[in-house]
Amino acid sequence: MTNLLWLGVFTLSLGALVWASSILIDAAERIGLRLGMAPFVVGILIVGVGTSVPELVSSVYAVFAGATEFVVGNVLGSNITNILLVLGIAGLVGREVRLDRDLLHIDLSMLLGSTLLLGFLIMDANFSRLDAALCLLGTVIYIYSTVATNTHSEKTKEPQVQLGPWTWLRLVGSLLLIVVSAKYTVDAAVILAGALGVGTEVIALSAVALGTSLPEIAVAITAARRGKIALAVGNVMGSNIFNAFAVMGVPGLITPLTVPDQVIVFSLPFLIAVTLLYIIIMLDAKINRFEAALLLLFYAYFIGHLYQLA
Numbered sequence: 162m163t164n165l166l167w168l169g170v171f172t173l174s175l176g177a178l179v180w181a182s183s184i185l186i187d188a189a190e191r192i193g194l195r196l197g198m199a200p201f202v203v204g205i206l207i208v209g210v211g212t213s214v215p216e217l218v219s220s221v222y223a224v225f226a227g228a229t230e231f232v233v234g235n236v237l238g239s240n241i242t243n244i245l246l247v248l249g250i251a252g253l254v255g256r257e258v259r260l261d262r263d264l265l266h267i268d269l270s271m272l273l274g275s276t277l278l279l280g281f282l283i284m285d286a287n288f289s290r291l292d293a294a295l296c297l298l299g300t301v302i303y304i305y306s307t308v309a310t311n312t313h314s315e316k317t318k319e320p321q322v323q324l325g326p327w328t329w330l331r332l333v334g335s336l337l338l339i340v341v342s343a344k345y346t347v348d349a350a351v352i353l354a355g356a357l358g359v360g361t362e363v364i365a366l367s368a369v370a371l372g373t374s375l376p377e378i379a380v381a382i383t384a385a386r387r388g389k390i391a392l393a394v395g396n397v398m399g400s401n402i403f404n405a406f407a408v409m410g411v412p413g414l415i416t417p418l419t420v421p422d423q424v425i426v427f428s429l430p431f432l433i434a435v436t437l438l439y440i441i442i443m444l445d446a447k448i449n450r451f452e453a454a455l456l457l458l459f460y461a462y463f464i465g466h467l468y469q470l471a
Contacts, residue, residue: 171350175368175373176372181342184331188329216404216408219369223412231350233424234364239408241435245435246371252456292409299406351364362423363467427466435456438459
């Protein structure tokens with residue numbers, strides 16, 4: 162009965178985490194559009210970073226709870242889920258996903274660079290404070306390059322949205338709910354991992370990563386249906402880069418992080434492989450249904466392998 166109770170706590174807290182994140186994203190997106198940001202930049206800087214808030218808050222709490230291996234599992238699992246599941250679903254919903262911006266100049270290279278840097282930093286099974294500082298420096302460079310690009314891009318042609326007190330109240334309230342729900346999500350994940358006889362990083366790589374990626378899935382489906390594919394793709398890239406840099410950097414600056422062997426042997430090479438696959442797919446600036454189905458197939462293999470079903 163205790164395990165069932167904690168399963169209920171995990172489900173409810175993860176649901177609250179996702180719900181609060183969607184409110185946060187909506188408020189932040191309205192603020193970004195009101196400031197005149199281009200839709201692609203809103204996707205990367207506002208929506209992309211906003212959808213990484215669940216990973217960041219839950220990872221910080223995991224550090225204080227003594228489950229440092231949770232952090233790297235959360236980051237790698239979320240990034241794999243974003244590429245394979247989120248873009249796979251967007252590709253199926255949007256039929257053939259075409260982009261209205263050349264991503265090969267800065268954004269794809271930044272995505273690959275952040276993934277490779279993270280790989281080099283955790284290959285020794287340890288993530289030190291110096292490693293964390295390098296990641297946080299990468300966060301600053303990424304945000305600066307995105308904002309600098311925005312200053313030379315066209316302003317959004319979307320109708321100007323109005324901001325009132327309710328928008329700011331939603332922003333603050335959702336942040337508070339994220340903090341509380343993240344605490345119970347991590348607590349429940351640690352207890353359930355022990356009950357199932359698997360490492361905490363396995364729960365983080367699968368169930369937690371899937372749950373915290375639900376905001377990205379919602380954004381991708383909505384954007385694909387509305388024909389705003391730049392927002393969906395920018396969201397995934399922004400979230401993955403922010404995960405690799407900030408979600409690893411902030412907890413790692415608090416305390417060195419433990420990197421489980423399974424992450425180094427399987428999950429890290431798998432993340433690098435799917436990132437390269439994503440870049441290859443994006444060379445022609447589109448994702449067709451066959452490629453989307455391929456991404457979903459790889460995601461099914463990833464989950465199956467984690468639980469020794471593949």
